[in-house]
Amino acid sequence: MGFDRCLAIREESAAFVLGDSDAHTRADVVGHLDACSSCRWEVSSLAAAVDSMSTLAPPVEPSPGFVERVLAAARADLTLTPDDLAPPVWVSTPLAKPRPVAVVARRRRTLAWLTGGAIVVGLLGAAYQSAILLALGGAAGLLAAAYLGLVTWITHSKARHDIVAAFHSTEVRVDSFWSELEPRLLSRSGLDDRRAGPVVAVRNTALVHFVLSYFLGWALTPVVGLIRLFRGDLAGIEQSPRLAQIVAMQRRGRDHSLRLLVAGATTVAVAGGGTGAAMMMSPGLAAASPAVQTYTVRAGDTLGAIAERYGVSVSSLAQLNGLSDPNLILPGDVLQLAGQAVGAPRSTAATPSAPATPSTGSPPSSAPRPPPSPEQTTLPTRTSSWRARP
């Protein structure tokens, strides 16, 4: 009868959980526990009792540096290093995109699929003079545009809903302050970056390189998707160097941020350097020069920089424009400059200050300061607020 067996095993259970039984007995116990769940419970409850006894041991502080020693030992332990499945991807660092949240990433992937597919199919259709392929490409392109529109609409309706909810009223006149909030809300669209990086000056050659990588990224997206489909996943992609190269090129391309490029290119255009290609990149963005009394904020501007440039004080700017937070100016905001004596600059501690004299030479940093010029450009308002680093 199995019960006798259980009794015999339970006699040994205390020694077993204490690690005190010889190899033969241990094997017997383990073999029985495999089959007998009640004995398993018995043994595990005894093991828990033994574990609880360990709490009686008074704590002993190890010598200083213990944590570091453990981490150092872990570094040497191959089983503890997380394996990096993604092949290393080189990206032109100043133009790198920050990682977006999952929802945004998913939407971007879908859009990349649709657009990339449209491009590839369209090109094939043009190459083979095939009406069907061209039609397919066109349809995919339309789908991509429709998807873009849908996502934008969803985000906007959600934002409107948030406003209504925030004001605790079902009958809020949303239109009246919608125009104020719209620039801010546009920056919360599902397809935007949460955070943009520093503005950079863009040279012509880098520009060409960028364009190629960028569009290659989109065109290669369906290719990579097919690779992933046939291989299951991209884990061992280094084994086949050509496929790895394709994946790397696609990732490199997708990691380039067009918005940053446009921002950088436009800044360079206004500063008067490397204009040809940059002008090409920003057609239709140059606005007519407004009156000197107002200034349209561009991406990369800080209130302090604007104040110095026009010889006004930050506080007066804030007062004139009703700004409660000097850090919260957005591209597209129109700031009133009038009402202050020119030539009395005062910088505050809140904003990082650029060199006092506006000069044609740019500081050794990412954002060249343009001289005061009537030519202002307005960037598309889909960028979130950020500051030029001094």
Add this chain to the structure above:
Amino acid sequence: MASESEDDALLAAMAAGDRNSAAMFVSRHAAAVTGVAYQIVRDRAVAEDVAQEAFLRAWRSAATYDPRRGNARSWLLSISRNAAIDVVRVRQAAPFDPHAMHALLASQAALTSPDDRLVAQADASEVNRALARLPEDQRRALLLATVAGRSAAEVGEIEGIPLGTAKTRIRSALLRIRDALEVEARRGL
């Protein structure tokens, strides 16, 4: 206890390879793990090495740890205990010091620092209560076998009793402790 779920979260992050979580986990439990090891090996330097090894073992098996099974802390302490016993069984421990035994018994009541008292109170006090109900010789035998990590034969030598008696005492004591702790757990203490 809130810190239990934190431990589980830290372990999960460690399993994914996060070094910051590992550093937090190690610093939080370093003293307890070293203490458990010290009670068994009775040498501070060796206890630290054992503690280091215990943390590495825990990190390696962090992925297989099942939070439903119980306390992350007690899991970690059991790893430390086993690591310490491995060391002791190989290198033939020094003769048992009776003063250490008194210190061990005294340690049930007095933990070294007030912070540790607060942390360990939920567990150690229950165990203390359960231990107090045991007859003296069973209690000693159990403490020697569990906290001091001695084998039954060694317990017999120390106490001056035959091996069979030692085994019986250990087993009876462990069963009683197990029953008492389960009753306390069911009462929700």
